[in-house]
């Protein structure tokens with residue numbers, strides 16, 4: 001059932017998720033169900049890997065066309081690509097690798113695309129717009145955190161034409177990231193009283209507020225009324241204190257789970273070249289979480 005074995009043939013496209021540990025991954029069930037639902041002749045395997053470079057050179061047959069990367073291999077995966085998307089290069093990590101017709105491997109980071117797509121969708125719904133232009137364009141976009149996820153959100157906002165501000169506990173890291181995305185750095189203390197305009201967008205990428213510390217929040221409630229939308233990369237719990245208080249202040253909350261769902265849509269499309277079966281992916285994840 002999991003792999004739709006009756007479909008495997010010489011032209012079946014093989015995919016997998018590379019990580020360690022990998023047993024808990026929901027991706028095999030998710031992608032196999034999604035492939036089957038659109039009649040895509042592919043399978044998706046959990047791949048427990050220690051050494052990414054050895055693995056990729058061993059499984060370099062053209063049948064292996066796509067890999068997802070998870071903890072702790074997102075940085076090592078980047079070094080195994082023949083070419084890397086410029087944003088993934090800037091972030092320093094890939095989440096997905098696909099084989100091109102000439103056999104070479106191309107690396108991407110779809111984690112950031114998932115988060116940005118979720119924010120854009122919620123902004124469009126809030127503003128009642130649906131044009132081609134990004135609703136992030138021109139907005140003041142505040143990213144808290146400057147680690148892997150912070151970099152991803154900051155580059156994503158920059159790419160969409162937002163004015164990016166980076167706030168981080170370690171200010172030097174905020175400065176370094178801000179300079180790369182044409183933005184400004186700010187301390188966490190300054191952020192409490194920072195409201196040059198209304199309708200700003202906030203993205204938390206730190207672990208502040210994650211289980212078991214659910215009573216913590218990266219930004220005091222009094223600051224939240226100046227934001228129209230607040231995204232939290234944390235997904236345990238789904239409703240963090242930050243998102244609950246943002247909602248109480250009238251902002252639209254965007255859950256960390258949406259980042260995961262949206263990156264699955266993007267990745268499915270990269271693997272198959274077909275539109276993602278969005279409802280099936282949502283239902284499969286809801287059933288398995």
Ligand code: ATR
Pocket residue numbers: 144145146147148149150168169170173205206207208
């Ligand atoms: P990820 O890849 O998930 O972004 P990371 O690279 O470890 O994880 O980055 C964690 C981010 O959360 C950093 O920006 C970190 O701030 P520092 O650069 O000062 O370390 C931030 N962070 C983690 N714990 C924090 C805390 N208790 N208060 C404030 N910021 C915190």
